[in-house]
Amino acid sequence: ENGSAAAIPIDPRFDIAYVTPVTIGTPPQTLYLDFDTGSSDLWVFSSHTPESQVRGQRIYSPEKSSTAKLLAGHTWSILYGDGSGSLGNVYTDNFTVGGVTVTSQAVQTAQQVSYSFTSQSEIHGLVGLGFSTLNTVFPNGQLTFFDNAKSTLDSPVFTADLKWKKEGTYDFGFIDETKYTGEITYLPVQTDPGYWTFTSSGYAVGDGAFHPASIVGIADTGTSLTYLPAEVVTSYWGQVDGAVDSDYYGGYVFPCSSKLPSFTFGVGPANITIPASYINYAQITEGSPVCFGGLQSSSWLGVNIWGDVALKAAFVVFNGANPPTIGWAKK
Numbered sequence: 001e002n003g004s005a006a007a008i009p010i011d012p013r014f015d016i017a018y019v020t021p022v023t024i025g026t027p028p029q030t031l032y033l034d035f036d037t038g039s040s041d042l043w044v045f046s047s048h049t050p051e052s053q054v055r056g057q058r059i060y061s062p063e064k065s066s067t068a069k070l071l072a073g074h075t076w077s078i079l080y081g082d083g084s085g086s087l088g089n090v091y092t093d094n095f096t097v098g099g100v101t102v103t104s105q106a107v108q109t110a111q112q113v114s115y116s117f118t119s120q121s122e123i124h125g126l127v128g129l130g131f132s133t134l135n136t137v138f139p140n141g142q143l144t145f146f147d148n149a150k151s152t153l154d155s156p157v158f159t160a161d162l163k164w165k166k167e168g169t170y171d172f173g174f175i176d177e178t179k180y181t182g183e184i185t186y187l188p189v190q191t192d193p194g195y196w197t198f199t200s201s202g203y204a205v206g207d208g209a210f211h212p213a214s215i216v217g218i219a220d221t222g223t224s225l226t227y228l229p230a231e232v233v234t235s236y237w238g239q240v241d242g243a244v245d246s247d248y249y250g251g252y253v254f255p256c257s258s259k260l261p262s263f264t265f266g267v268g269p270a271n272i273t274i275p276a277s278y279i280n281y282a283q284i285t286e287g288s289p290v291c292f293g294g295l296q297s298s299s300w301l302g303v304n305i306w307g308d309v310a311l312k313a314a315f316v317v318f319n320g321a322n323p324p325t326i327g328w329a330k331k
């Protein structure tokens with residue numbers, strides 16, 4: 001059974017993250033979760049989350065679901081690269097996204113969440129779409145929704161059609177030809193340690209020359225910005241009047257009035273162009289003349305991350321066949 005679900009930006013001003021409606025349990029409880037190809041835990045705010053850590057989020061109450069089963073003796077604890085994290089215990093229950101149902105999905109209920117999650121009232125949890133090897137449930141790692149659903153889909157794929165300040169879609173089990181133009185270019189995926197890791201073939205700044213390069217990075221729907229090697233972002237921001245890499249603001253900032261070039265990255269023999277508007281990410285604070293860049297250095301991260309700023313410029317196919325591949329198309 002294939003499916004399709006909305007990817008809704010949580011903030012109308014800038015694309016911090018996208019949430020997708022899901023239903024869990026019997027009778028169905030609806031939550032809005034952040035679908036994250038850069039992690040592999042499905043966790044939710046729950047009736048086990050202390051009230052002091054819940055601020056407007058919808059919660060999943062397993063005790064109100066006739067199909068919920070405690071996965072006895074299992075716990076989880078995750079620390080994300082931005083320093084946020086959560087931990088708790090585990091149930092299995094019916095889990096439905098856009099018409100695709102997994103009847104015994106591991107649903108990790110939060111008993112603790114860090115302040116950054118508490119403060120994001122629009123995000124009620126995450127759905128990891130990375131490889132199940134990254135799942136943190138102990139003592140037995142659990143399968144992602146996609147791994148569980150794969151066998152019931154027409155094709156073992158899901159696609160991401162994220163949009164700039166607009167609602168996009170995640171499709172499961174099929175490739176919607178109306179969502180892209182030209183051809184899809186498929187690249188090999190390195191599944192160790194468990195991210196959708198691929199190698200970009202280079203980059204260009206604005207209308208400038210294309211620089212062939214091998215940029216190994218992860219396709220990560222759960223990260224807002226795009227983090228690339230210092231020499232790439234230095235050559236980009238070097239074209240922007242007044243742009244500086246600010247310790248104070250924690251990255252490249254620039255005068256909001258500056259004109260930005262687009263950024264093109266290679267995908268095999270093809271390429272994807274990120275419009276300048278996507279890279280003008282947000283004002284530092286409402287009304288500030290200082291703007292924060294959507295393209296930042298990965299040097300302190302240890303990994304290059306193609307986050308939403310890049311992904312929303314393309315139609316992306318996450319092909320879970322054996323071996324997995326990742327497909328990129330213009331749209």
Ligand SMILES: C[C@H](Cc1ccc(C(C)(C)C)cc1)[C@H](NN)c1nnnn1Cc1ccc2c(c1)OCO2
Binds near residue numbers: 039082084116222
């Ligand atoms: C950060 C997200 C995971 C997340 C998503 C949302 C949130 C909030 C709801 C509170 C807004 C926190 C966390 C990412 N997902 N693959 C991730 N999980 N683990 N590593 N990464 C990528 C990375 C790593 C480091 C970085 C970063 C990104 O942004 C800034 O520094």
